[in-house]
Amino acid sequence: MYDLLVIGGGINGAGIARDAAGRGLSVLLCERGDLAEHTSSASTKLIHGGLRYLEQYEFRLVREALAERERLMRLAPHIIWPLRFVLPHDSGLRPAWLLRIGLFLYDHLSRLRALPGSQSVRLSTEGVGAPLQPRLTRGFAYSDCWVEDSRLVVLNALDAAERGATIRTRTQVESARREEGGWTATLHDSETGRRERVRARAIVNAAGPWVAQTLLRTLSVEASPKVRLVKGSHIVTRKLYEGDHAYILQQPDRRIVFAIPYERDFTLIGTTDVPYEAGPGRVTISPEETRYLCDCINRSFARAIGPDDVVWSYSGVRPLYDDAAENASAVTRDYVLELDADGPKVLSVFGGKITTYRRLAEHALEKLDLPGLKPPWTGSAPLPGGDMPESDFETFQAGLRATYPFLPDALARRLARAYGTRAERLLGEARNLSDLGESFDGGLTAREVDYLVRVEWARSPDDILWRRTKLGLRTGRAGVARLSRHLAGRSIEVD
Known part of the structure; x- marks a missing residue:
């Protein structure tokens, strides 16, 4: 018998499984598809406090999100790193004094200040204003973080498995039914x-958009639906501007939209907030x-874009807690944990955001209060690949380049970012590129594919090209076909 069955392999399910395994519980996590296949790989890919909240x-x-932002930077410096945001002031929207007050609060709600604070910028004279329309002459800059969202899920699952x-x-x-014990x-x-x-002994229902359906149909627990589904979509274009900063753009409907550097050659734009009624x-x-x-x-922006400029898009359904807000953009992003203890326990997760997943996991286990639970531990334990001295990614990357000098610069950086210190396990004793086996598009090699299948539960081209990596942006149909043949021709061996 397991102590805990976790339903759902998104960020919340993987985070809870990791925390529980590290506290001494026997854990089984079941995901009907791939890890992070749905909502958790369809985020705006930010670890942030949520300025607009x-x-x-x-x-x-x-406040909680800002504290987690600082912590996660230390625990996973390979997949989470600082990002500077430029907020142009549009005289027809929020007044400058309101933006200044909001940024002051944002700077000071966190006790830690690992990132630079906000500042005013003159868009008319500073380089960050170059891509923008001339009418936008002033603005502000502040800091948050980028995250490789689907890899964050996989690394939590990997750590859970290793524990x-x-x-x-x-x-x-x-299906599941309550029985004695x-x-x-x-x-x-x-x-x-x-x-x-x-x-x-207990179940965590972290099924994301299917949380209400799982509660009612799979677990036969009577409960009124408390989830509100909201679809968020993003588009990706060729790079719209130079620089490694992002933009946060105010809109007349009072929403904000991000423009973010993406995979070196692209710009990520999003997100929408659309009420969603269909199946998720x-x-x-x-x-x-x-x-x-x-x-x-x-x-x-000075340069106009249209649908023909979109090279890729993705959408996800967010399972937000229904707080009766009229506007989908105003629905709370906070999480709610509901415990049904009418017999063996089941805890359902409603809402939440990727930034606060670790605290959500701690709160979930506190609420379940299962026998033999050890104290919290995840606040100081690096995720797999994140155990770098002083969380110094650049020094680590330089060391990896010295150990494997045959790697092209772009490949070395991508492997360092994706796998951190685990990159050396992947590369092993390789001394030249041919040691890494067949080469696919975008620098993907047979050695990496086999590692992802053996260690990270990858099974299909989509698992590899869109969730373990983002090389789908650089892989054509012929490349996908070659990868499919490679996967079909190998036996699956899992570590």
Whole structure:
């Protein structure tokens, strides 16, 4: 019997599984698809306090998020790093004094100041104003962080597994029922077709957009739906400007849209907030959302873009807690944990944001209060690959380049970013590029593919090209076909 069955392999499920395994519990995590296949890989890819949440008086959420931002920078410096944001002042929208007050609060709600504070900028004379329309002459700059969102999920699952958790992808919890002393769940492995029953003392329902459905249909727990589904979509274009800074652009509907440097040669633009009523499976951007995001850029940037400039887009459904807000953009991003203890316990996760996943996991285990639970530990434990002295990524990367001098600069940096100190496990005794095996598009090699299958639960080209890496942006149909043949021709061996 497991102590805990976690349903859902997004950031919250993986974070809870990791925390629980490190506290001495036996854990089984089941994800019916791939890790981070849905909402957790469809974020704006920011670790941030949420500047706009101050307008909604979400001070506790912002304070907690800012504290987590500082902590996560130290624990995963390979996949999380500082990003400077430029906020142009548009005289027809929020007044400058309101922006200045908001940024002052943002600077001071966190006790730690690892990142530079906010400042005023003259867009008419400073380089960051170059891509913008001449009418935008002043603005502000502040700091937050970037995160490789899907890799954050995978690294939490990997650490959970290394601490004893069982991670089962492509495995659906078809049903579960309460019995004396625990839950009995029926699992279906979609790869093998095999069904099996397992027992668990408690269940965490971290099914994301399916949280209400899982509660009612899978677990047969009567509860009123408390989740509000909101679709968020992003577009990616060729690089719109030079520099490693991002822009946060105010809109007439009082929303904000980000323009962020992405994968060296691209710009990421998002997000939308659209009420969503359909099933939360595969979701795609609508023509209206594409036009909306293009219009958002065109209000501020000198160079206009249109739908034909979009090279890729992605969408996700956010399972927000229904706080009865009229506007989808105003729905709280805070999380709510609901415990049903009418028999063996089940805890359901509503809402949340990627920045606060670690604290959410701590709160979830506190609420479950299972026997034998050890004290919290994740606040000081690096994620796999993040154990760099002083969290110094640049020094680590230089050391990796010295150890493997045959690696092209772009490949060395990508491997350092994706795997951190685990890159040496992947590269092993390689002494030249040919040692890494067949080369695919974008610098992907057979050695890396095999590592991702063996260690990180990758099974399909999409797992590898869009979630473990973002090389789908650089891989054509022929490259996908070659990768598919390689995957089909190898037997799956999992460490």
